[in-house]
Amino acid sequence: MKLWYSDSSPYARKVRSVMYYHQLQNQIELLQATSGMDKHSPHNQDNPLGRLPALQMENGEWLYNSSLIAEYLDHLGSQPSLYGSGEQRWQILRLHYLADGVLENELSTIPEKRLRPHSEWWLERHQQIFQRTEQSLIAIQQSIDLFGEALNIGTLNAVCAIDFLLFRKDWTYATNHSTMASLKSWVEKMNARYACLNETYPK
Structure with a gap:
């Protein structure tokens, strides 16, 4: 999997925090975007919304919304769910x-x-x-x-x-x-x- 992110984005931080919580960092390649507003930034090539974060799953499909990505990673993880019951x-x-x-x-x-x-x-x-x-x-x-x-x-x-x-x-x-x-x-x-x-x- 690949995750496009920015160090300063609170949405990307949410996703990365879930990733670290579930110890998934060895399964995800982190790709840092230097500017979310740069139309030439590589994260915009396969990301129609141009937003960060964006996760490319193992099947090649992309997830674009931080809340969706966080829930997907929580689903993959082996630690207790962050979403409660x-x-x-x-x-x-x-x-x-x-x-x-x-x-x-x-x-x-x-x-x-x-x-x-x-x-x-x-x-x-x-x-x-x-x-x-x-x-x-x-x-x-x-x-x-x-x-x-x-x-x-x-x-x-x-x-x-x-x-x-x-x-x-x-x-x-x-x-x-x-x-x-x-x-x-x-x-x-x-x-x-x-x-x-x-x-x-x-x-």
Whole structure:
């Protein structure tokens, strides 16, 4: 199998963390893309969406979405599933997709902040995203209280999302959020406790 990824992508980190958790790294060739926006980058040749991560399975077919790739790797792995079972499964998935939603909102504004002059920013939209992230982080804090420092696809993805907000704090203004100090303390404990998170810390 082959995995196209970026060190700074929180979506790719989720997938790589699942890979390390299930000790699948010897079965997957890691191919790092230097720029997801470069149309000439090799990852775009067989990847119609041009998004990272993208996994080529052993049969040659591609999986494009990070949540789909993570679940596929969890299916292949021999460790206990990260997705839980019974009623808890829905709590885990709720947290997982809440974290995904935060990333989708924040990443929708970052290219504009990076590439356009401040005078051309859609400031009303940026403020709306900040407020949505504020409310979402409060909900994430409430959700992780159910799990503590247990590792599942929800807590794993929450770590990826929070670390990304802090990694890109110049564009996300992460430290201005009311719950960030508490969440930062939690992710530091998770990163120290689980090798699969420590190995994939954003660069």
